[in-house]
Amino acid sequence: MADSESGRPPAVEFDAVTKRYGQAQVLDGFTLKVQAGQTVTLIGPSGSGKTTVLRLAMALERPTSGDIRVFGESVVYDDPARGLPISKANAGRRSRQIGMVFQQYNLFPHMTVLANLTLAPRTVLGLRRDEAEELAMEHLADVGLRDKSHAYPGQLSGGQQQRVAIARALALRPRLLLLDEITSALDPELIGEVLEVVRKLTRTTDITTLIVTHEMRFAREISDRIVMFDRGEVVEDGLPAQLFTAPSSPRTREFLHSILDH
Amino acid sequence: MSWDWRYAWQIVPTLLDGVAQTFLVTLVSATIALLGGLAVAVTRWLSPAVVRAPLWLLVELTRGVPILVLLFFCFYGLPGLGLRPSAFVTGVVVLGAVYAAYCSEVYRGGLASVPPTVWDASAALGLSTFVTWTRVILPTVVRANVGALGNYVVILYKQTALLFTIGVPVLLTNAQVAGYESFRYLEPFTLAGVLYLLLNLPSVWLVRRLEKRMTRGGF
Numbered sequence A: 001m002a003d004s005e006s007g008r009p010p011a012v013e014f015d016a017v018t019k020r021y022g023q024a025q026v027l028d029g030f031t032l033k034v035q036a037g038q039t040v041t042l043i044g045p046s047g048s049g050k051t052t053v054l055r056l057a058m059a060l061e062r063p064t065s066g067d068i069r070v071f072g073e074s075v076v077y078d079d080p081a082r083g084l085p086i087s088k089a090n091a092g093r094r095s096r097q098i099g100m101v102f103q104q105y106n107l108f109p110h111m112t113v114l115a116n117l118t119l120a121p122r123t124v125l126g127l128r129r130d131e132a133e134e135l136a137m138e139h140l141a142d143v144g145l146r147d148k149s150h151a152y153p154g155q156l157s158g159g160q161q162q163r164v165a166i167a168r169a170l171a172l173r174p175r176l177l178l179l180d181e182i183t184s185a186l187d188p189e190l191i192g193e194v195l196e197v198v199r200k201l202t203r204t205t206d207i208t209t210l211i212v213t214h215e216m217r218f219a220r221e222i223s224d225r226i227v228m229f230d231r232g233e234v235v236e237d238g239l240p241a242q243l244f245t246a247p248s249s250p251r252t253r254e255f256l257h258s259i260l261d262h
Numbered sequence B: 001m002s003w004d005w006r007y008a009w010q011i012v013p014t015l016l017d018g019v020a021q022t023f024l025v026t027l028v029s030a031t032i033a034l035l036g037g038l039a040v041a042v043t044r045w046l047s048p049a050v051v052r053a054p055l056w057l058l059v060e061l062t063r064g065v066p067i068l069v070l071l072f073f074c075f076y077g078l079p080g081l082g083l084r085p086s087a088f089v090t091g092v093v094v095l096g097a098v099y100a101a102y103c104s105e106v107y108r109g110g111l112a113s114v115p116p117t118v119w120d121a122s123a124a125l126g127l128s129t130f131v132t133w134t135r136v137i138l139p140t141v142v143r144a145n146v147g148a149l150g151n152y153v154v155i156l157y158k159q160t161a162l163l164f165t166i167g168v169p170v171l172l173t174n175a176q177v178a179g180y181e182s183f184r185y186l187e188p189f190t191l192a193g194v195l196y197l198l199l200n201l202p203s204v205w206l207v208r209r210l211e212k213r214m215t216r217g218g219f
């Protein structure tokens, strides 16, 4: 609300987005706004389309219909009115504002940690090697892995790899960060260190974060807003305290039960 | 007739010339095979069906015809069409093309098994198509398949002996010529076999080492 008054566009905005894979309808008129600077968590049952939402924002997928705007600019169209698809140059420019971290870390296994972190800054932003490396070392320090800069991903634990992946996503200085179940592939004892990095990030920067997670305690603690999502539509949308303690929708209640039971 | 050391020693220089030529042929045709195979695989990967179909046919043709037939066709057949490539050029191009076809299949399998997560990560970082291919995809594919590619180079090296049939002065050719000139074949062919073997061992060892080195970093 405050943002629309000040005229600042939302960090990300899904506008009546429909997504079909062949016959399967994943999203049907999905609409969601995330205000700049906020941390919003998307929860919902498996297969409900949470990953699809993040992939659409990152432009890894194209919606079947509808528009997605990041900081007011469409990542789908150059000209939404005439349905003109986005050009490669514009797509590149816009997605540069977005960073994404995946469940499976997705580090490049043949590159050292430092090379993983400097590849995009050097080739996309055109930084010199020494500039890119200096920045990379700062980002590594932020995730507590300065001493691992010359290791290969395969020599790191899952938790360390995921922290490197976060640092890599941050190396392009995105304004919007998408985190897709970034602790789901980790052994339980490694989850904490990764969540701690995210916690610190949301506290100390004004980066907008859209999170998909099954870590409900964590979600409740760091989110400004929780969006409960099922079968491609928003079921409930509210403050963490309210949504977790007194969910208004039976579907939310049911989902929270199923999560807490195991 | 028994082993004649003096004669054996005498033909060593010409055999070593053959070794040098074998090296050269292997080097040139392996380069054609490794780069040509890559070009074919990447083109097939990126192209629409109209381009893919003829490339597929070309690959299958090259793999389906015996190398000797291709060699004879190019060396003895093409002059009928007014083309007269030298024996060396014919030899390296035919060997290079045949092994390019084999290598392209290795690259193709490698491309197909690049995990979708790698493509996603590249796209999420905003890497250009060129950077994605040259810095991420191809290194991943080559590293994962360096053993298979290396083995083809080792086989190719042994197949250079076939160029004897069109007179390229590789090791086997020089052994045959030495034997023909003095009517003694025991020493030249024995030595040729030993030399082929001696050169093969380090290359096999090298492929193993490369394979080990490349798979470092958690593949």
Ligand SMILES: Nc1ncnc2c1ncn2[C@@H]1O[C@H](COP(=O)(O)OP(=O)(O)OP(=O)(O)O)[C@@H](O)[C@H]1O
Residues within 6 Å of the ligand: A021, A024, A026, A044, A045, A046, A047, A048, A049, A050, A051, A052, A053
């Ligand atoms: N590339 C694809 N092709 C076909 N169907 C797909 C594809 N990607 C996703 N789907 C389908 O879309 C639906 C939503 O998938 P999505 O991965 O977005 O769910 P999710 O909420 O992230 O689930 P999870 O919690 O298990 O990660 C699923 O039914 C899935 O099978």
Ligand SMILES: [Mg+2]
Residues within 6 Å of the ligand: A050, A051, A052, A180, A181
């Ligand atoms: Mg998912």
